Amino acid sequence: MRHRWISVLICAATTAAVTTACGSGGASQSADGKTELTIATFNEFGYEELFKEYEAAHPDVKITQRKTGQGQPHHQNLFTKLGAGSGLADIEGVEEGYLSQFMSKAGQFNDLKEIGPKIEDDRWLAWKTQAITTKDGKLMGYGTDIGPLAMCYRKDLFEKAGLPSDPEGVKALFTTWDAYFAAGDQFIAKVPGVAWFDSAAQVYNAMHNQLETGYYDKSDKLVIDSNTAIKANWNTVTAAVAKGQSARLGAFSNEWNTGFKLGKFATKTCPSWMLGVVESQAGPENKGLWAVTDAFPNGGGNWGGSYLTVPKQSKNAKKAAELAAWLTAPEQQIKAFKAKGTFPSQVKALDAPELLEQTNAYFGDVKAGTLFATQAKKIKAAQYKGPADGQIQETVVSPALQSVEQGKSPDEAWKAAVEGAQKAAK
Structure with missing residues (x-):
């Protein structure tokens, strides 16, 4: 599950000295009379030093941040407090995997075009902004990071x-999905006991997100059973499983983590943030064995990334929007990238020398900044996500694919996936 490394901030309780942004009444102030802005983030956004910088430039503002290590509780908290009508921070982070649920509740958030400072229209990659814009043109969040896809091996x-094993030589193996799976057949025939990829769901999800139309069409009609491209991807991946190309490891499980260290699979779909996961799990003994190339089957894609939003519950909405706009400016996103490796979604940041010159020693001193900036620019549009899209991917389709890896027939698992999606969409 993509959200396991994520952390959360929930609003602080009211004390005698402090009126919080969660409660009723006017603007929230700290004990020393400053405007207090609370911000709910997850994962490592790289904002800690930026908060200090902003407070130094705005002595009337105090920023409060809290976080944990999980993303699912953060979003559960977010949606619970939306339903309760109170308790949210002035700024709430939203991860792209939960974007469909968020957009279905967009009426409870401020249109940043209306309350925020004037920002150039092309600050972000067009598809990043498109995904957080309502059908009637309201901007519900400012883009933070993204996860452009490359291939690790x-x-x-x-x-x-x-x-071939050099980053240029392997590109021919990753031009299309047909080429990728054909190379997988070659690999497993020559290296018994080692799989081509880690998990069917990890590959399928990348393929699925490249489709122009996903589980929903733009009228919010569920189309999983009528979209022939979805079934075609299902058939392709489950056929590869049947041939033995999958290591059958549940993503982010202990077995999956160990699989990196023991070399249980040869390739990995790699968004920019995955390099850190590979290094952490494979360990120092495998330094230099893993490589990454700026190629991905059928062109590219995105996996991961977030937005900063301002709920209508906020008592400091205008100042919160000003802070969110500043945090997502190209200059600040470069600083966040240098602090925590969060890959920026801002057009100017993608051309910044500080990004393009960044190298990764674990992956053979590859110029990772340039590589992923190149991949980011290959993405042309964001797939439309319907109301239960994230739930269908995470709790229906991925487990169904895992059941195939555990011995269930692809046809039976597909039927279960369709039925599960239909239930989730009700």
Whole structure:
């Protein structure tokens, strides 16, 4: 599940000295009379030093941040407090995996075009802004990071299979999904006991997000059973499972983590943030064995990224919007990237020398900043996400694919996935 590394801020309780932004009444103030802005973030946004910088430039503002290590509780808290009508922070982070649920409740958030400072229309990549804009043109959030996709692979295992192993040489293997799975057939025939990829769901989700139309059409009609491209992807991935290309490891499980260290699979769909996961799980003993190339089947895609939003519950909405706008300016996003590796979605940031010159020693000193900036620019549009889209992907389709890896027939699992999606969409 993509949200496991995420953290959360919930609003502080009211004390005798402090009126919180969660309660009723006027603007929230700290004990020393400053306007207090609360911000709910998840994962590592890289904002800690930026908060200090903003407070120094705005001595009338005090910023309060809290976070934990999980994203699911954050979003559960967000939607629960939306229903309760109170308790939210002045700024709430929303991860793209929950965007469909958020957009279905967009009426409870401020239109940042209306309350925020004037911002150039092309600050962000067009598809990033498109995904957070309502059908009637309201901007419900400012883009933070993104997760452009590339392909990671084990050079030593490729060499053992007689496949090219340098980042330029492997590109031909990753031009299309047909080429990718054909290379997988070659690999498993030459390297017994090692799979081509880690998990069916990890590959399928990347394929699915490249489709022009996903589980819903733009009228919010569920189309999982009538969209032939979805079923085609399902058939392709489950056929690869049947051939033995999958390591059958549930993503982010202990077994999946160990799989990196023990070399249980040769390739990994790699959004920019995944490099840190690979390094952490594979460990220092595998430094230099993993490589990454600026190629991805059928062109590219995105996995991950977030937005800053301002709920209508906020008592400091205008000042909150000013802070959110500042945090998502290209200059600040470069600083956040340098602090925590959050890959920026701002057009100017993608051309900044500080980003383009960044290298990754674990992956052979690859110029990772340039590589992922190139991948980000290949993404042309964001797939429309309907009301239960994230739920269908995470709790219906991914488990159905895992059931195929555990022995269930693809046809039975597909039927269960369709039925599960229909229930989730009600």
